[in-house]
Amino acid sequence: MAFYTLGLTFSIVIALTVVVLAIWLYGMYFNFKKWGIGSTGYQEPLAHSFWLFIATWIHEAFKDGVWVFIRTLILDVLLLRRTLRRSPVRWVMHMAIFYGFVTLAALSGLGLFMDIIEHFNILGMAHEAEMVKKSMELPFDIFGYLLLFGSTISILRRILLKEVRDATTAYDVVLIGGVFLITITGFYAEWMRGNAFLVGDVFANPVYAPHFALIHTILALCLFAFILPWSRYLHVIAAPMTILANRGGE
Amino acid sequence: MADNKPNNKPLISGFLMSTQLMELNACTRCKECMNWCPTYAVRPDRPEITPMYKIAKFREMLDSQYGLRAKLFGPKPLHEDEINKYTEDTYYCTTCGVCGTVCESAILTVELWEAIRPNLVARGNGPYGKQSFFPKLLKTDRNPYQAKQEERLCWVPKDAKVDESGKIAYFAGCTAAYRQQALGVATVRVLNALGVDFCMLGKDEWCCASALVRTGQRDVMKEHAVHNIDALKDRGVETVLYACAGCMRTATIDWPRWYEGYIPYKNVPLSVYLREKIRSGEVDYKRSIDYTVTFHDPCHSGRHLMHIQGRDWAFEAPRDVLQSIPGLKFIDMERSREFQRCCGAGGGVKAGIPDLALDCAVNRLRDAEQVKADIIASTCPFCRRNIMDGRNSVKSQIKVLDVVELVAAAMGLDVTIPENPYTKYQEQDTIVCKDVCKLETVIGKEAGKDIVGEAH
Numbered sequence: 001m002a003f004y005t006l007g008l009t010f011s012i013v014i015a016l017t018v019v020v021l022a023i024w025l026y027g028m029y030f031n032f033k034k035w036g037i038g039s040t041g042y043q044e045p046l047a048h049s050f051w052l053f054i055a056t057w058i059h060e061a062f063k064d065g066v067w068v069f070i071r072t073l074i075l076d077v078l079l080l081r082r083t084l085r086r087s088p089v090r091w092v093m094h095m096a097i098f099y100g101f102v103t104l105a106a107l108s109g110l111g112l113f114m115d116i117i118e119h120f121n122i123l124g125m126a127h128e129a130e131m132v133k134k135s136m137e138l139p140f141d142i143f144g145y146l147l148l149f150g151s152t153i154s155i156l157r158r159i160l161l162k163e164v165r166d167a168t169t170a171y172d173v174v175l176i177g178g179v180f181l182i183t184i185t186g187f188y189a190e191w192m193r194g195n196a197f198l199v200g201d202v203f204a205n206p207v208y209a210p211h212f213a214l215i216h217t218i219l220a221l222c223l224f225a226f227i228l229p230w231s232r233y234l235h236v237i238a239a240p241m242t243i244l245a246n247r248g249g250e
Numbered sequence: 251m252a253d254n255k256p257n258n259k260p261l262i263s264g265f266l267m268s269t270q271l272m273e274l275n276a277c278t279r280c281k282e283c284m285n286w287c288p289t290y291a292v293r294p295d296r297p298e299i300t301p302m303y304k305i306a307k308f309r310e311m312l313d314s315q316y317g318l319r320a321k322l323f324g325p326k327p328l329h330e331d332e333i334n335k336y337t338e339d340t341y342y343c344t345t346c347g348v349c350g351t352v353c354e355s356a357i358l359t360v361e362l363w364e365a366i367r368p369n370l371v372a373r374g375n376g377p378y379g380k381q382s383f384f385p386k387l388l389k390t391d392r393n394p395y396q397a398k399q400e401e402r403l404c405w406v407p408k409d410a411k412v413d414e415s416g417k418i419a420y421f422a423g424c425t426a427a428y429r430q431q432a433l434g435v436a437t438v439r440v441l442n443a444l445g446v447d448f449c450m451l452g453k454d455e456w457c458c459a460s461a462l463v464r465t466g467q468r469d470v471m472k473e474h475a476v477h478n479i480d481a482l483k484d485r486g487v488e489t490v491l492y493a494c495a496g497c498m499r500t501a502t503i504d505w506p507r508w509y510e511g512y513i514p515y516k517n518v519p520l521s522v523y524l525r526e527k528i529r530s531g532e533v534d535y536k537r538s539i540d541y542t543v544t545f546h547d548p549c550h551s552g553r554h555l556m557h558i559q560g561r562d563w564a565f566e567a568p569r570d571v572l573q574s575i576p577g578l579k580f581i582d583m584e585r586s587r588e589f590q591r592c593c594g595a596g597g598g599v600k601a602g603i604p605d606l607a608l609d610c611a612v613n614r615l616r617d618a619e620q621v622k623a624d625i626i627a628s629t630c631p632f633c634r635r636n637i638m639d640g641r642n643s644v645k646s647q648i649k650v651l652d653v654v655e656l657v658a659a660a661m662g663l664d665v666t667i668p669e670n671p672y673t674k675y676q677e678q679d680t681i682v683c684k685d686v687c688k689l690e691t692v693i694g695k696e697a698g699k700d701i702v703g704e705a706h
Contacts, residue, residue: 041267042507083280242276242355242357246356
């Protein structure tokens, strides 16, 4: 089945991917440089530099040694220990969203890489690349369901718990709603292709499947490149970096 | 009149480390800090004083100067009203640090507030209220009570043994020297009874300058840090004992930041030192203290130091000391240790916003009433002062004492304060033991008339 639709070609998709990555990278550079206007230490001179921010961050993150860094990375960044201490429900939700999203993003990157190999038949491995893509279908489904599980908890919390509902702002709605929409469109695109995990051919619609896949991709890339680095949702990147810089915090 | 005109005075952020600027973007808005903030608990109509809102606001102001929009179209002029409001919100904080303890993004909030405040001071918006007196008072008198440095040891009983120099020093702090001398006398008596040879700095003991760091007025800080460290080094000190959580915190965390040389001594809370003596069987209790006692963890020696000196030193040592006292029934409050509720005195709040400090103190008093305590014990003269004020405002019967005073009473020591120029300023609860121990409150003729209520 053709993946590309609405006049898109492989080359255009690759070019757009490069543009999106460039915007994301510039966004990160912009933020690091902005943070770099701070000082390099208590009462120390101002950095005013992208590189000095990086250097300050590395200095802080490794201040107590590499083992503390690794411990913090595993316990506080990868296992979200601080969230678990405060709320087990929120921890389950964050873990599901975090691992669902990160793994799907990684799988998507790998999928694109396989697409490139297949398209140009690099090293004559087009067939193997197609096989790899085929083997990625199940993990895509599993982590998709994980993400769906997490984003469903987050929406239900905001609907069912008064305290959380009252404190919900437009920013929460945009982020959670965005993640939920991306997940749902991803699933629907998958289901429309037919022979999907759990639902089989019930929703199969080969004509519109590529359109839905495109909508899903555009939404995900917009969130990634145009919203995350340029809004307060930057916390997705800044929070783990802060946890590492503060060696797990208080 | 409100000054809502935009102006070109820049937002200053230079006191923030670059990783702290990153922290401003790390807040996930989980609102956990709002559940624990002691000032928001007594000002629920002002969410803007909570960490989440303060971080968001500073980030917004910073972005208006350095964000993408500012880069494309130029920075937005800042409105003085906006900055003044933010300054007020920022100073409505006791820097207790519970927000940092519960923060899911591990933001070091105490450090963050203490780095934001100097920017506001440098811009001319901070500090707040009477806090602005601190630098002048310290520069002139080297203590916040306008007292004479030569009279630092005027309260030491004639028969007490205090050396000029030695391996162990007792750093009393300004409040024990001039306003809560019962604490100083009890400490000296206990150390003498245990046969500990120790020295005090006398007129060379300058204020620890905690209030300057907390309120963002760093100018005089270096002089005090360097002077005190050098004075301790000159006397050959190897261990410094503190019966004041504020001094302990400042000496451990803040002084070294301002001192360029090697610091050869170790800072030890008095309760830790006493616990060692109790464990080695050197403490001989003679009386029973038949009261129900709870312990209020000072933020400065608890949350602020728990990651430097360990939870055992920060939280368990004073509890162990209290529980060793015969007859004393110890009970913890619901919020204790790293989740303790701040008394409300810290961060310059007692001096700058006394009504806020008082309301927080009443909340803490209610915690103690809930567990039916007769005495709130602590290891911080500032917490004690503020909780006593809260107690007085609601006319509660609970007394507030220092741990070392209870130890001195149980050891049967004479803790009479000699008459001195500062007797009239004394205001403190005491435990007086003859046949039985009784709780009393001593109030001098001129108590509570200081220019600034506290120097925390």
